[in-house]
Amino acid sequence: MLPLIPLISLAGSLVPELVGLFGGRRAGEVAGRVAEVVQSVAGVGSIEDAASAIRADPAKVSALTLRLEEIRREYLELQQKDRQAERQALAEALRTELDDRRRASEAMLGALGAEGWTARTVALGPAMVSVLVLLGFFAFTAWLVRDPPQTSDGTALTLLNVVVGSLVAGFTAVVNFWLGSSQGSRDKDRTLVALQQGQVAEAARRVPVAAPAPVSTQPFPGLVPGQPSRFDLCMEVVLAKEGGFVDDPADPGGATQMGITARTLAAWRGRPVTAEEVRDLRPAEAKEIYRAQYWNLMRCEDLPRGVDLVVFDFGVNxxxxxxxxxxxxxxxxxxxxxxxxxxxxxxxxxxxxxxxxAICQARLEFYRSLAGFDRFGRGWTSRVEDVRRQALLMVTA
Known part of the structure; x- marks a missing residue:
């Protein structure tokens, strides 16, 4: 049996959203994948030793975080598919029940229109049984109202309860048979409709987002004329804010080039990197890091125009x-x-x-809660306000 406690502890400290997957229907698969990745990154055998080795090495922490994030996204998609399959199975069962009911009604109508005494007698059988049940129910009810039995005999009372229960059940069955769906059946009908609508919405969600209309590049300096993608538009704004190489001792991120820290670059390349390697980072590689670890991770392509920029820039910073x-x-x-x-x-x-x-306001409140706001607050505030202005231009473009 896998030692889940060290796995959950390590995974939760790096990717908190992954912990919830340890309690789902695929918990065993998730635990196995996480254990495999932890041992692979650590290069040691046991889970306990692997967890200790990873926590002691920042480069391994970064590499494992990326791998765990991939596992989280993979199993979130699998969970979505599992729920979709369950909805389809339930919809199919309800649809089958409704079809059976419809076929039974059609068969009775066909028998009523058939030729011959035998066919008509068979067809009239349910009607005659229904009449007898209704007559018995109303007659028995009238008798109970007009002349209720006066007896203390337990056996007689038990038999009376049985008869009343049978007549009530028969009366309910007759009403449901002739007057259509019961409340439970109507609930099933509504459930089936809701499931079908959910399937349509899910299919619509999976349709790729249409390419954006041409956007004026006037407010965004440095863009190539033509029709840049939404990612390119936002990337130009972010790179203009992040600037070039910085290695400020007061900055917890350490050496940074175009906003890419040494830790992020090490995780991307799968090995430790020096400050010189960070300085030599090329724009093409930086953009791919931003696309994979920020833009795609936060699903900015699916957000409204302008909202994608404020979320993307906030996430980068x-x-x-x-x-x-x-x-x-x-x-x-x-x-x-x-x-x-x-x-x-x-x-x-x-x-x-x-x-x-709203997002820009939340971002300012987040910065004000940080210990470094006295030193960096003016720059952070200026960046938020400029990004807000650029995002509003994108909204109205």
């Missing part, structure tokens, strides 16, 4: 989890740090200009 949680709080979804279908639908339904303002 303060971490994807903080940016996504600010987005989720602004649209009223659970702030779990992972962009899912509920967050996307809420963001797409919101007013883009108002949402840009």
């Amino acid at each position: 303060a971490g994807p989890a903080n940016a996504v949680k600010a987005l989720q709080r602004s649209v009223g979804t659970t702030p779990d740090g992972a962009v899912g279908p509920f967050t996307l639908r809420a963001a797409q339904a919101a007013d883009a200009r108002a949402l840009v303002g």
Whole structure:
């Protein structure tokens, strides 16, 4: 049996959103994948030794974080597929029951229109049984009302209860047979419709987002004329803010080039890097890092125009989890740090200009809570306000 406690502890400290997957239907698969990745990154055998070795090496911590994030996204997609399969199975079962009911009704109608005494007698059988049940029910009820039995005999009372129960059940069956669906059947009908609508919505969610309309590049200096992608538009703004090489001792990120820290670059390349390697980072590689670890991770392509920029720039500067949680709080979804279908639908339904303002305000509040605000606060505030202005231009472009 896998030692789950060290696995959960290590995975939760690096990717908190992964912990919830240890309790799902694929918990065993997730634990196996995490154990395999931990041992692979650590290069040692046991889980306990691997966890200790990884915590002692920042480069291994970065590499493992990326691998765990890949596992989290993979199994979130599998969970979505599992739920979709369950909905389809339930919809199919309900559809089969409704089809059986429809075929039974059609068979009775066909028998009523058939030729011959035998066919008509068979067809009239349910009607005659229904009449007898109704007559018995009403006659027995009238008798109970007019002349209720006066007896203390336990056996007689038991038999009376049985007869009453049988007549009530028969009366209910007759009413449901002739007057259509019962409340339970109507509930099933509504459930089937809801499931079908859910399947349609899920299919719509999986349709690739259409290419954006041409955007004027006037407000964004340095863009190549033509039709840049949304990622390129946002990337130009971010790179203009991040600047070139910086190695400020007061900055916890250490050596940084175009906003890419040594830790991020080491995780991307899968090995430790020096400050000189950070200085020599090329723009093409930096863009791929931004695309994979920030833009795609926060699903910025699926966010409204302008909102994608404020979330992307916030994530680059303060971490994807903080940016996504600010987005989720602004649209009223659970702030779990992972962009899912509920967050996307809420963001797409919101007013883009108002949402840009809400996220930027949340970003300023986040910066004010940091210990370094006295030193870096003016620069952070200026960056937020400039990004807000650029994002609003994107919204109205």
